Amino acid sequence: MSDRGVVAGGHPATADAGAWALRQGGNAVDAAVAAVLASFAAESPLTGLGAGGYMLVHDSGRSDVIDFFVEAPGRGGTRRGSDLVPAPVDFTDSVTQIFNVGAASCGVPGSPAGLELALERFGSMALADLVGPAVSAARDGVPISATQAYLFKILAPILTREPEGAEIYAPGGKLLAEGDTFRFGELGDALELLAAEGSAPFYEGDVSRRMSEWVLERGGTLAAEDLAAYQPIVREPVRASFRMREVVTNPPPSSGGTLIAFALELLERLGACGVEETVAVMAAAQEARADGFTTELSREGFAAEFLRVERLDRAATRASSRLGSTTHVTAVDSEGRCASVTCSNGTGSGVIVPGTGVHVNNMLGEEDLNPLGFHRWEAGSRLPSMMSPTVILRDGELVAGLGSAGSNRIRSAVVQTILRIVADGKEAADAIVAPRVHFEAGALHAEPGVDEHALRRIEANDIPVERWAEPNMFFGGVQAVVRDPATGALTAGGDPRRGGAVAFA
Numbered sequence: 298m299s300d301r302g303v304v305a306g307g308h309p310a311t312a313d314a315g316a317w318a319l320r321q322g323g324n325a326v327d328a329a330v331a332a333v334l335a336s337f338a339a340e341s342p343l344t345g346l347g348a349g350g351y352m353l354v355h356d357s358g359r360s361d362v363i364d365f366f367v368e369a370p371g372r373g374g375t376r377r378g379s380d381l382v383p384a385p386v387d388f389t390d391s392v393t394q395i396f397n398v399g400a401a402s403c404g405v406p407g408s409p410a411g412l413e414l415a416l417e418r419f420g421s422m423a424l425a426d427l428v429g430p431a432v433s434a435a436r437d438g439v440p441i442s443a444t445q446a447y448l449f450k451i452l453a454p455i456l457t458r459e460p461e462g463a464e465i466y467a468p469g470g471k472l473l474a475e476g477d478t479f480r481f482g483e484l485g486d487a488l489e490l491l492a493a494e495g496s497a498p499f500y501e502g503d504v505s506r507r508m509s510e511w512v513l514e515r516g517g518t519l520a521a522e523d524l525a526a527y528q529p530i531v532r533e534p535v536r537a538s539f540r541m542r543e544v545v546t547n548p549p550p551s552s553g554g555t556l557i558a559f560a561l562e563l564l565e566r567l568g569a570c571g572v573e574e575t576v577a578v579m580a581a582a583q584e585a586r587a588d589g590f591t592t593e594l595s596r597e598g599f600a601a602e603f604l605r606v607e608r609l610d611r612a613a614t615r616a617s618s619r620l621g622s623t624t625h626v627t628a629v630d631s632e633g634r635c636a637s638v639t640c641s642n643g644t645g646s647g648v649i650v651p652g653t654g655v656h657v658n659n660m661l662g663e664e665d666l667n668p669l670g671f672h673r674w675e676a677g678s679r680l681p682s683m684m685s686p687t688v689i690l691r692d693g694e695l696v697a698g699l700g701s702a703g704s705n706r707i708r709s710a711v712v713q714t715i716l717r718i719v720a721d722g723k724e725a726a727d728a729i730v731a732p733r734v735h736f737e738a739g740a741l742h743a744e745p746g747v748d749e750h751a752l753r754r755i756e757a758n759d760i761p762v763e764r765w766a767e768p769n770m771f772f773g774g775v776q777a778v779v780r781d782p783a784t785g786a787l788t789a790g791g792d793p794r795r796g797g798a799v800a801f802a
Contacts, residue, residue, distance in 0.1 A: 300785040302630040302802035305725070305776035306332050307702065309798040310339035310439050312791065314430035315628050316800035318422065326354055326419040327427060328628035328802075329636035330412050334431035334488060336624050336640070338481055339439045342452050343642055343702065344624045346487055346499065347508075347650075347657040349407035350640030351547050353534060353686040353700075354419045357634075358693045360545045362686070363418070364679065365411020365529040367404035367660040371676030373520025375513055377401055381662045381671060384455050386644065388771040392742075392763070394704070396644045397662025397671070398455050400517030403646050404660040404680060409496035411529040418531070419636070428492040435485035435654075438478035444770070444796030446475035452644055455659075461649035462656070487654030500524045504653045511650045512657060519657070526677065535600045537561045540719045542696060546687040546711075550595045553683035556582045556708045558604055561715065570716045572734060572751035576760070579709055579736035591668050594681050623684060623702035629778045629787055631802070635698035637686035639707075665705045683707040689715065694782035697725070702795055703773030709735045710773025718779060725779040726790030729797070733772045736760075744768050770794045 302325070304315030315332030323331070329352065337345045344350075349367035353360060381397035388394065416424060441449070449456065453472055457463040465481055466473055473479055490498055498504045505524040512519040535548040537558035544561055547554030563578045564570045585603070593599050623641035646659035660666055666680050667673070674680060685707055686700040697718055701710040710733060717728035732746035740761045743752055745768070752762050765771075774795030779788045791797025 299787050299801040300631060302328065303778055303787045303789045303799060304328050304332050304626065304628045305778055305789045305791050305797065305799050306626045307336060307624045307774055307776060307791070307795050307797050308339035310434050311336040311626060312798040312800035315626065316802050317430055318427055319630060319802035321422070321426070323422045323427070324420065324632070325628040325630040325634040325636040326415055327422040328630065329626050329638050330416055330420065331427040331430060332626040332628060333412060333638055333640055334428055335434050336626065337488070338431060338434035338484060340624045341479065341481060341656070342448055342456060342645060344640040345642050345656050346408055347406045347655040348640050348642035349658065349660070350411060350638060351551065351684055351686050352411065352415050352636060352638035353545065353547065353688060354415070355545070355635045355688045355695055355698070356419065360534050360688060362532045362534050362547055363411055363415050363529055364532050364551070365407035365414070366551065366682055367407060367658055367680050368523065368527060369661065369674035369676055369678045369680060370403070370405050370519040370523040372522035372526060373518070375518050375520055377516060377518050377672065379516025384644065386451050388451065388769055392771060395664065396455070396659065398458070398644065398647045398659045400512050400515035400646065400648055402659035402662030403512050403517045403519050403648055403657040405519065405523045405527050406658055407527060407529060408640060409491055409499040410527060413496045414529045424495065425492040428488050432485045432488050435481050435488060438480040441473055441475055441477050441479055442796050443475050449473055455644050455647045458647040459649065461651055462647055465649070481654065483652060484654035500527055504655070507653050508650050508655055508657065512648060515648065523676065539565050539715070541691065542719055543690045544687060544715060545690060547685045549599050550679050550681050551684060552586065552590065552594055552681040553685035553708050554687070555600050555603055556586060557685050557687065557711055559585060560708070560712050562604060570720050572748050573755060575713065575716070576734060576736050576741055576755055582708070583736065591681060623704065623707070625686070625700040625702055625774065625776045627698045627700060627776050627778045629695065629698055629780060631785070633695050633780060633785065635688050635695050635778070637688060637698040637700050639684040639686045639700045641684060685711050687711055689719065691782060695780050696782065697777060697779045699775055699777035701773040701775040705737060706735050706771065706773045709733065710775050714775045714777060724788045725777040726788070729775045729777060729790040729792050732768070735772060742771070744772060768794050
């Protein structure tokens with residue numbers, strides 16, 4: 298516990314970089330940016346300069362979301378010359394998720410521009426002052442933990458499918474394992490370039506030219522025009538009420554935050570938040586998502602319409618009758634400012650551009666983001682995402698900041714962690730390690746420790762239950778900070794499912 302500031306991240310090196318920034322006099326946004334930059338090396342399969350994301354900043358009673366997620370390319374008019382390459386990822390022997398990679402999966406990255414804007418709008422330090430720990434991590438190396446080794450193993454077909462990736466992740470032909478050191482020297486060079494010249498080289502300079510040419514030569518559609526046109530966007534967040542708290546989260550065209558708000562408002566109406574109610578609400582959100590949800594997300598005013606009282610009341614009635622590759626950083630400073638930021642490279646496309654330090658995202662190949670079919674987004678469209686950086690407020694004061702990794706499981710991980718913090722009164726670490734469920738495609742996945750009597754009642758309602766033998770990164774990776782508004786005391790937790798860690802200033 299501390300009142301001087303804390304950072305929760307997906308790796309000790311990530312959290313340490315953020316805490317270091319706080320000790321240098323930085324605020325929560327400075328700390329979050331330093332942590333995210335370090336995560337590019339410490340959590341490289343999941344994030345990087347070729348990724349995109351969202352940052353929710355809460356400061357002095359105001360909350361803003363910086364949307365720097367991936368855009369659909371195609372402004373150059375180049376026809377796609379290759380197909381998506383399916384890449385199965387086996388979480389366990391019985392649970393597999395299909396990702397799609399290759400040049401055809403590469404979208405326009407937003408991380409360099411988004412982090413730069415975050416500092417310009419809300420930070421107190423310059424990129425040049427914050428990049429040091431990240432450069433050291435990239436060049437000197439980061440020890441590979443058991444969690445990272447597991448991640449390297451399940452993503453090996455993607456990470457090593459091209460010679461550039463194999464050289465980094467399997468030097469000498471042997472995949473890096475626990476206890477080895479991961480190094481990415483070209484990333485260190487790229488981070489120094491970002492610090493010296495800002496994001497411009499990644500969108501209109503030499504790095505952007507190399508990225509575009511490399512992807513186009515391999516059959517993708519990422520053109521120079523796409524990179525030059527990219528801009529991060531500051532958005533008004535979506536809000537929900539739950540147990541006398543205000544939950545503030547990511548708005549459209551992202552999908553995750555709206556679904557989280559929908560689920561919490563339903564639970565408020567149901568008046569209970571046990572396993573059965575939580576599953577019923579997950580099913581209701583899944584139904585709502587299927588009802589023209591994706592096509593309407595970008596329409597102005599959609600969130601307010603989706604969360605209107607009449608819809609929520611009907612959904613609550615149906616729910617009561619029935620009685621799932623990313624990184625996240627949460628930073629809170631001593632003044633109670635919070636920066637909650639989620640970034641994702643998907644699983645990565647496997648396309649690492651020589652001389653740039655950039656592993657380009659595979660968002661055009663992520664099934665979760667393309668429910669209507671692949672290659673249907675117009676050029677320049679901001680892709681939807683489940684990523685949901687979130688804060689919880691009471692009377693305008695910060696109670697908690699959190700978010701999660703986990704693809705389609707982000708919304709369930711965030712909702713259940715909020716329930717544990719708000720409804721159960723748990724501290725951050727205990728709320729994070731509590732067993733989770735996830736409902737998707739008509740089936741319920743459950744970690745060990747979930748109420749067995751409730752699971753049997755759910756099965757009695759013809760819902761199959763997949764019982765997992767142990768906690769798994771499949772169920773997300775929440776990083777959270779809880780703040781006592783009265784005293785300013787901070788507690789934090791990093792999700793052990795994804796090697797999470799906490800560092801105090």
